[in-house]
Amino acid sequence: MRMAVTTSFENSGLSEVLLPAIAAETDLDVELVVVGTGQALRLGEAGDVDAVLVHARTAEEAFVAAGHAPHRREIMYNDFVLVGPADDPAGLAEATSATEALARIAAAEVPFVSRGDDSGTHKAELALWEATGLPPEGEWYRPVGAGMGAALNTAVGMGAYVLSDRASWLAFGNTEGMALLFQGDPALFNQYAYLPVDPGKNDDIAGDAAARLEDWLVSERAQSLIDGYRVSGEQLFTFNATR
Amino acid sequence: MVAALPLTLRGATLRRRGRRLVGPVDLTLGPCGVTVAIGPNGSGKTSLLRMMHGLQRVAEGAVDWSLPEAEARQRQAYVFQHPIALRRSVLANLAYPLRLRGVTRAGARAKAEEIAARFDLTAQLGQSAPSLSGGEMQRLALARALITMPEVLFADEPCAALDGAATREIEGHLTAAAASGTRLVMATHDMGQARRIADEVVFLLHGRIHESGPAARFFAGPSTPEAAAFLRGDIVE
């Protein structure tokens, strides 16, 4: 079976832990198609993949409402973090909330890289800006229209701040001169959900396999793997599926 | 076998970018004999031969063979003023026209070797054709044209690069071909050669046929002063 996932999931490296376990325990051969959030949902809509794993709640709900998936199953979450130049010109380290952190960036007019691609991360970022009440506009605000990895690379190259999911940041190799500067606000919560594609779309959709994968993903075995996944000693994802 | 000849040209005219290169030409080419086109440089000998052969489309008038054009073309061969060699060996060049006609590789090879011997090219068979000397190249071009035993052979100054002995030998091949039924249409600057082998002469001047007729009569006494001047080797205006 094929599952479309977002780049942040693939970049985190979690898939390399889960896939072998899935193969061993359910004899499902899961192939990951790694694309942007919008593209992932379009692949599901066209029936080209059997399931979708993304993190963009509004879009997911619309997907279910349009009948492309029978339901949406929350699996796990991680969180977003604000990353920026290690010398922290905007003083994020002193911020007490995510909105305050962004407000500091806007006030200092230091470069900020935005995904700008309508992905889950991008939507979360826009929601945060809205909460600050400040319009993210100006020379310092750089929407790069690219995936998480490319946006991180751009931010590193520019010495800019960027909102990243924790997983992508921790797994990221090119961290030169950059540091994690703000984290922990509940507003930065990032929920991943599993959407099995409606098997009625065409005959080739492996609805049965998608259901079995869903069962595995919410199993205790999956929970221990997800919660136990560490990069540089840090836990990346937290399992929160309801059984 | 129906013959491709006679060939009839009626008011045939060749133009290039507005300029009239040849014509209008009216001419009938009967079934046998040797026709030699003569005339000063740039008078249109090459253009006339190319037009007859169908390499150049006429702007006005008509060039008619007795057979449909494709069939007639199949029975002709042409030796160019600047020989064109395929970038292959001499052997492959000789075999090429036969291969085009579907002759087997072995059959074509045998025939090519046979004709190479007749044209004194055996030593060069394996050599790359573009590296031949001027005279060898011209012999190759002639041999390649004759290998299909064409009904009509156009030859544009086929002996210009040949030494005395080779010229006479090639003339021998040409007259032998003519005797065995190949209609020969040839352009030459060598008046001695024209005298030796022509049955019929076409004297061109400024793209038109200025005088034509049986060779014997023409060389004995051309009827126009220009032709007379040309035969004397004087400049013709």
Next chain:
Amino acid sequence: MVAALPLTLRGATLRRRGRRLVGPVDLTLGPCGVTVAIGPNGSGKTSLLRMMHGLQRVAEGAVDWSLPEAEARQRQAYVFQHPIALRRSVLANLAYPLRLRGVTRAGARAKAEEIAARFDLTAQLGQSAPSLSGGEMQRLALARALITMPEVLFADEPCAALDGAATREIEGHLTAAAASGTRLVMATHDMGQARRIADEVVFLLHGRIHESGPAARFFAGPSTPEAAAFLRGDIVE
């Protein structure tokens, strides 16, 4: 002005893929006169001229000018057996060697027009050179070679495609050039021409100089049977 001549060949040999095309040749070319290379097809006339001009590197022996090679080359010109035309107009072809030497566009143009008039190419000046007729092309090649007034001119069968009148006219140009100091080295198949203009004859056979000497003596009575046979137009083995 120091002269590029005399040219000395000592044991000069040309090879291609193991085969000896020419040589070993020992020859000295003095400062004036007309040397004509004759010999059957494939005897190595073209190869000898190319070797002297430096177009082909010798495998053994030496080709020595009295000046360093680059300077000597600057004073030579070569007319190829198959004329090579730049894909430009006749005017641009004529002006090209002057432009290479840094002559201004206007200056080169004026000279080109002047020489075109002498070689009867004025009507063709704007025409694309590759579309010239065989004889016109050969006149172009000669004119282009003479436009720089070279000290040495190599000409490989420069009249093969020319009609009788043009041949005599070109011979006139060549002897005029020779008279005004251009050293002429020429290959030809036309024994009449060789007799008319040669001061010195080099008779080649199988890539070697079989006989050479003053033209008058050679044509009056060659000392080898092969040369005699060649002059009679017989096949030379």
Next chain:
Amino acid sequence: MGDLLAGLGEALRLIVTLDAELIEITLRSLRVTLTALVIACVIGLPLGGWLAVRRFRLRRAVIATLNALIGLPPVVVGLVVYLLLSRSGPFGVLNLLFTPTAMIIAQVVIITPLVASIAHQAMRDLWSEYHDLLISMNATRGQRILTLLVDGRRALLTAALAGFGRAIGEVGAIMIVGGNIDGATRVLTTAIALETGRGQFALAVGLGLILIGLALVVSWASHWVLRTERQGTW
């Protein structure tokens, strides 16, 4: 700079340890690209020859169009092939999406105009040399094209190598139609893109060096096989 050196080290490490995954994706890269190249040559070389020997009214426009199609943006080609092969698309029943076949299709679309353009350009000169002779010998159109292809084979090498290079280095289209699925459609370029996205530059550069090495080997080998640049003219 450090990353570049590290990339070199990475490339060496992957090669000397004969990394199993590296071998797998390298072989897949080669298989996809060579298959696409063969198809593109089978279409493009005769097409180039045909355009060289055939005179028709729209010829110039066709050649100019072919030249322009070299610029087909890979992402768009990928997208269009995706839409056609998608299960909801017209060829969905073939179930080709996210398979090497789909990648081959996309690559064929991308490189055929390049191969045909270069081939046409190479054979146009040869045709102007052969034109009179082949017309005079009454060669059929097919025979003319075949003769040009055979006698111009060394010039066509550039066309084939350009097509190979374009295909082996391509990533935009095959990413979309292949999906970069580990073990199924991952090839060198998509792996490089993945590692770049992960910020693993040394690994990405290392894979890139291996890819360039592959292109060098293929180019040298084909030049050697065709014995180019040896003899003067042919």
Next chain:
Amino acid sequence: MGDLLAGLGEALRLIVTLDAELIEITLRSLRVTLTALVIACVIGLPLGGWLAVRRFRLRRAVIATLNALIGLPPVVVGLVVYLLLSRSGPFGVLNLLFTPTAMIIAQVVIITPLVASIAHQAMRDLWSEYHDLLISMNATRGQRILTLLVDGRRALLTAALAGFGRAIGEVGAIMIVGGNIDGATRVLTTAIALETGRGQFALAVGLGLILIGLALVVSWASHWVLRTERQGTW
């Protein structure tokens, strides 16, 4: 199929409304690509000519290498240029990263081998025709190359157009070094990649059609200007 038609509609809409952003990124695409092409031609055409006229021991190897470099994977080129231009890299002080200049640099690296290879191939034939004459006339090496470039200009058009096509459709490298920054470095191809990632396939196809249209206009115009395919040989 619906998406393809919608893409056509989208393209028409963008064009007839003279969408300001479309015009901006289209002009930027053209500026970046044409600048890169000019630089690549200034390097590649004489290099191709030089390889045609010069005989030296490693010539074959150099030509084969040049042919292989056509296959430089754009992502790797982008990465290396990124590493060189990044603030911690050797040319960091120039502050060129994420500017159109960086994109031009990457494109020059990508298309120069293609331009030089095709140019070499085109001029090799012409050189074998002119060889004897130019040697005999004692033309300097520069004059030889210049003559080949001038007399072979129509054949070189294919080289230039291939380079243009490759550059205008390229996305992998310029995405990395340009960053696809809205209003600064976004060009047609990066916009297409963005819309594809967003699942806005119609818009992506629409932009793609505009890009292809651009390539067609450039190709037709240059064929028309050089009056190719008009006269027989030249």
